[in-house]
Amino acid sequence: MMSPLQKVQQKTYVDEVVKLDNNSWWVYRRTVDFNGTVSPTPRIVFFANSRDVVDQWMAKQNS
Numbered sequence: 001m002m003s004p005l006q007k008v009q010q011k012t013y014v015d016e017v018v019k020l021d022n023n024s025w026w027v028y029r030r031t032v033d034f035n036g037t038v039s040p041t042p043r044i045v046f047f048a049n050s051r052d053v054v055d056q057w058m059a060k061q062n063s
Contacts, residue, residue, distance in 0.1 A: 014038060015045070015058065023049045027058070 016028045028042035048054045 015061075016042065017051075017054055017058075019051070025049070025051055025054045027054060 027046035
């Protein structure tokens with residue numbers, strides 16, 4: 001059985017959604033260091049043709 005403290009997990013990344021064209025939505029991810037420093041170089045973790053698809057994907061990532 002998990003204790004309440006085991007359920008808490010600090011995020012180690014920040015996602016940014018960018019619309020590059022009418023049907024081109026990209027999700028960039030930047031890592032966050034243990035001291036809170038955000039990486040200057042993002043990586044692409046997801047691409048979709050609509051914002052709805054991106055929102056659904058992000059909802060799954062946060063569940």
